[in-house]
Each structure stands twice: as C-alpha cells, then as structure tokens.
Amino acid sequence: MTLLIQPVILCGGAGTRLWPESRGTRAKQFLPLAGEASLFQQTVARTPAGRDFLPPQILCGDSHVATVREQLGDREAALIVEPMPRGTAAAIALAVAQADADTLLLVMPSDHVIADVPAFHAAIAKAVGLAQQDRLVTFGITPDRPDTGFGYIASGRPLGGGGEDWGFAVDRFVEKPPLEEAERMLAAGGYNWNAGIFLFRAGRMRDAMLTHCRAIFEAADKAVAAGMRDGDALYADAIAFERAPSDSIDYAVMEREDRTAVVPVAMGWSDLGSWHAVHALAEGKDDGGNAVAGDAFLHDSRGNLVRAGGKRVSLVGMEHVAVIVDGDDILVMPLARSQDVRAAAKARE
C-alpha cells in the first residue's frame, strides 16, 4: 500500500444479543468479550496510524462519546457524532460527505473479531487496487459452515491489475438464507459472508449515493455542513440528519450498484453475535472446554461459558450453558439457545 487509508469505524450499534453485558450505553463493542481489550479497541488497533492508515474516524451516538474517548486513550482519532441512529448508509454518508473525493475510506464495524490481522491487511492491499479502479469493494469472509445468520456474496468474474487477481466482481448479494441454501452455497464455493467491511474512494461512494439514495446523502451532507465542531469531534446537525431515511448500506447502495467487487478473505473473523460465539472463540479454555471470566468454581462441568461479573459463580454438574452475571442481572441458558436471549433482554430492559 502506498496511499494512506482513512479508517471509518462504525460505533453506533447497541444490540441485545449479548445481554445482560451489552445494553443501553454499554454496547457490545465496548466490552472485553475476546481478550482484555474491548472489541472497539481491537478494531482501532487493527489499523495502526502511520505507515498505511490515517487516524480513524469514529462514528458514534451522543451517549457513547465518553466511552469512545475513554477507550481511545492516547490514540489520535476524530469523532463524528450521529444525533440519532439512521442506519449504516447515513452513517457512512457522514464520513463520505466530509472526505476529499480521492480519499480511500475503509469502513469497519466496531464489534467484530479478526484473529488474523496480517490476512486482513493483505486483503486491504488487494481492495485498494480495486477501489482505485472505482469499485465499491466489500470484504467477503470465507465461510466454514452453512451459517444462516449472515448474508452471502456470490463472486462473479475475477478482477485485478498487472496480471494479478485482486478479487471478483459481485454477481449478486444473497439475503440470510434458509439452511438448505446455505449448505448448497457452501458446497458450491464462490460464496462468501457479507461482513459489512468496505473500502472505496470517497468520491465514488458519493456518486453512488447520489444515484441510489440521494435523500440519505443530501441529509448527511447538510448535517455535516451545519454540524458543530468541538475539538476533535463533529456533532452532525440533528434537524438535517433526521431527514435521512434509515437504511443499511447494503440495501441503499451495494445491492443496487454495478461497479462493486468482493475480496474474499479468511482472517479468523467472527461477529461475536451470540454468547455461543463468545464461548467458541474464547481463549484459555480449561480441559473441560469451560471458558471463564471472573471468579468461577466448576465441579464436574463441561463446555460452559461463565462470566462472573464480580460475583462468585459455582457450577456443579452443568454442561454447555452460559451463566452471565452483570450487576444484579444473572442470565442462565444453554449455549445452544443463545439466539433466544432477546426474550430475557426484552423482559428485563
């Protein structure tokens, strides 16, 4: 890579899939769910300033500003504060609206895990080549199972430069599939998970937005112009931003655009979308496959996830359950039922 890349980190999410730890202003991305640093801190660390990357832009809501600053520590960054959540399209539009046309923006969710950062950087290098050919590039995660929780990207013809393949044209985006279709795609090959990581020239995305979702871009553009600067933070104007229709970047732009590309990459990626995933990715499990954070005593227990949250958790004869303690809340469920945590989160919040 020779050009500096502008990381754009999307920090707006909240989500209750990891309730009770993730809730309200303490969103998933700010929690140390895989290792000691939070997912947000790991995301920031993935694009170190200097050689290849500019200081990141952090897109977040007002209620997360303090947490973002605290977790950034000494790391240089700019904040773009969304007055209200309007989906990823409007959030990315805020970053695009204030960027020079030729700046390369690398858009990343802040709540994912990437174990193999060199593989990610290698994929970025390929994506840069495609973005300079004015492609909107998405990174496709090489699937290792027929997961029905992700959208899939079907690869088309190879794209590249100088005789080298950098990636593929996107043949089509596939919505979260039923299991049979997921199995078929996994067997067929040429399909990758849509992880919501993008790289593009700002001016190219600006043009695509003006074509495909003009109202979103114009609202974001005005919200930047009328925004308030406060040190390293830009507070987007609420009245202008509120007019942006709420949509995802996939629906609003990527699925409608012809000049897209996908760079497949296997990089130990996970969206940590459930306690089951947190258990699966946890390091330092004991011989019984238990992943433990905090003060836990386990007797004759296997395959559990315990996060003791400052309390003292004792398990006797338990298998494959999650016990998550946060403040006065204690969640107990089979790891296989992790998708149903919303029922408890909804009742309790």
Place this chain on the structure above:
Amino acid sequence: MTLLIQPVILCGGAGTRLWPESRGTRAKQFLPLAGEASLFQQTVARTPAGRDFLPPQILCGDSHVATVREQLGDREAALIVEPMPRGTAAAIALAVAQADADTLLLVMPSDHVIADVPAFHAAIAKAVGLAQQDRLVTFGITPDRPDTGFGYIASGRPLGGGGEDWGFAVDRFVEKPPLEEAERMLAAGGYNWNAGIFLFRAGRMRDAMLTHCRAIFEAADKAVAAGMRDGDALYADAIAFERAPSDSIDYAVMEREDRTAVVPVAMGWSDLGSWHAVHALAEGKDDGGNAVAGDAFLHDSRGNLVRAGGKRVSLVGMEHVAVIVDGDDILVMPLARSQDVRAAAKARE
C-alpha cells in the same frame, strides 16, 4: 392428651446441603425454605403452648442464640446453649438432666417440614401412651419411595393399651441402605424412616443413658449443674460438656435399648435435605413446574428452582436446574445433582 408435653427443639445443626443459603451462622433451620416462616419457626408453631404443650426448650449453639431469639419473637421459650457441638445424644442429655423425671419430652429437629400437623398430633397422642409404659418412642415416617438417604426402623409386635394399637415394638434399626434393600423394605412393608423425632419420659431416658452412655449423661448433667443462667437461657458449662463423647441418640441409646417403640405416621414429612427436595415441596409452582422465590424471569423453562436472593435471575430454555443466589454467591446445578452441592460449598466456604 392430658399431660403437658415439653417440646425440645434441636437447633444445633449447620449443614451445607442447602449451600449457599445455608452456611455459617445462617443455618438451614433459620431459612424460609418452605413458605414464609423459617423451618425453625414452623417447628415451634407445631407445638403451640397451652392445651397440650409447655413452652419449648431450644437447644442451640452460642452463635445461633441471637437468631433464635429474633425468630421466636413473642413466643415464650427456654434456651439451652451448647458450648460446642457434641451430637444429638449429649444435646438431649442436657434437656433430660434438667427435667423432672415424669416430664414427657418431645424431641424434634428444627429443620424438617411436616405438612399434616393434625396427623403429627395424633401420632403424639399414641406415643404418649407408649411413653407412659416407659417406652422410648420414635416416630417412623411411612416411606413413599425407596430412599437411600434415611435409616429405616423395622416394626415388631403391636403395642397399645385398652385394646387399641398405639404403635409397635422396634424390631431393629436399619442403617441407610443400598437401593436394592430399600426397595425390598418398601415392598415388604413394616419399615419406616427414622426421622429423629422422639417422645419419652425424662426419667426413663435418664436411666437408659446411664445404662448405655453414662459418660455422655454425666457430662451433660454436670454441664447443667455448673451452667450459667441468663434470663430464659441456660449456658451449659463448657469444661464439663466438652467431656461428653460426641454421638447420635440413635447410636448411643436407641439401637442399644430394648424398651423402644415406633409410632408410624404419614404426615407430609420431609427433611428438606437437598435443593431437589426444596423444589419438590415448593408450593405455588407455575404451569411449567418452576418454583420461584424472588425476581425471576423464565422463558421456555420447565421444572426449575430459582431463588433469586435479591438479584434478578433470567432463565432461557433451562430445564430441571437450581439457580440459588445468596449475597455474591450464585450456584447453578441440575436438581438431580443436588447431593453434590457440597463440592461447591467446600470450595467456597
């Protein structure tokens, strides 16, 4: 009944079978494990003062005196404080040593449940007849399952007076049996569980103790004589009491004595010896068979015991587990593993 009976309530136990709620000075008998009153309070209420019963004597350790007084409230009672635990034989000897020879003593553990109190009173009336014939009477719980956790009492010939059967001579005491023997006894009939409830004339027990365990009685007798009175409490003398060999009344007296009797009774008895038993006896279970105390949210969960201990417990998709919260301790285990709670209690206490 025409004679007044002196209830003697044994409050010395501690026990960790219901950890974490039962521990240290907060022993099982002082907890509201079945209903709103503690097991101790229910035991006291079972022998109301006035018509048939004298105010109870409470045998307890020094560390439980405050709790006993608090839970007695306005109820008149006398305390006998054991300087150290020396088993049920020495505890009962303290009560015997300070009783008139002709007083009938009704000895009861303080941590059992008796659902059918009229049936208990009817059994006491039969036992009084036998005690007046100088029998040491034990109450035998009619078994409804081949439980291996109790000792059994084999009935001998019928005993009674005026043509009426009051109970049976004891043929023999059976130690906690293996399952096959428990099943055989249940099928054969004539066997009852030994619940540790006794009725006898004080002078008769004194004589039996002097015959079978003289050292225990003499130590207790001296401990009473040298004891300190403080209002309604007698603090047994430590130097004297310490000389009493530690033994159970069953080993020290009942199994060695010829003139014993058993009064079989079905009275909804349980020793609440595990969280499994607490669940089984809990009233007000929901349609899914969940027994809940405190703030619990259950989604798609069946047959669980949740005691939230001031916290907020959420269960999703769980079946047949106990979740017991006490202070900072949280215990999670299958109800079927309740016997193994000691592993956690031992590690944590």
